Amino acid sequence: MIQLLRKVVGRKGRIVATCSRLKIDFVKILGADEVIDYTSVSVPDFLSREYASRPFDFIFDTVGNDHEVYSKSPAYLTPKGTYNMLGAIELGKTKWGAAYRVLQMIGAYLLPSYLGGVPRVFVFESTKGVDKEGRPRLPKILPYIRDGTFKAIIDSTYTFPNIFDSTRGPEWTHHWCSGCHANGTAR
Helix, strand or coil, X not given: CHHHHHHHHCCCCCCEEEECHHHHHHHHHHCCCEEEECCCCCHHHHHHHHHCCCCEEEEEECCCCXXXXXXXXXXCEXXXXXXXXXXXXXXXXXXXXXXXXXXXXHHHHHCCHHHCCCCCEEEEECCCCECCCCCECHHHHHHHHHCCCCCCCXXXXXXXXXXXXXXXXXXXXXXXXXXXXXXXCCC
């Protein structure tokens, strides 16, 4: 996503990303100008402090697990700015948690600010393989792959029979395959 955003905003646009401390250098290589370690600060509070005087025009949330990033966005998103949630939504571990998260999403879409809603535009965009008209999304990305804007970053590869023989061991492989923020795909 960072690579594609860089293409959209150009060299003069500023990209601020979040990740854990271990991935900061990697995210900067992808094109982020500034990286916030979400494990060491509250992201909405940090953005409120650091970006109130220079708010964002767009926020692209590719994780979707913290509604406060949206609910506090008037502090760091311009009045005409858009909060874009891309991908899947983390619904929680219980039925009540899932119901609460769904209600938050409905409120983000439908609740007007005069009734307590957030006075910023909220857009949810699924990452399923087709757009709203049912057309495949891949053709839209192909030009960026061809011109080198979007590049796959491959840390290492293993054949499936040898995947557990990696120097990181089977515990790492299990975490890598099942973690919420996996960095790859087991084939």
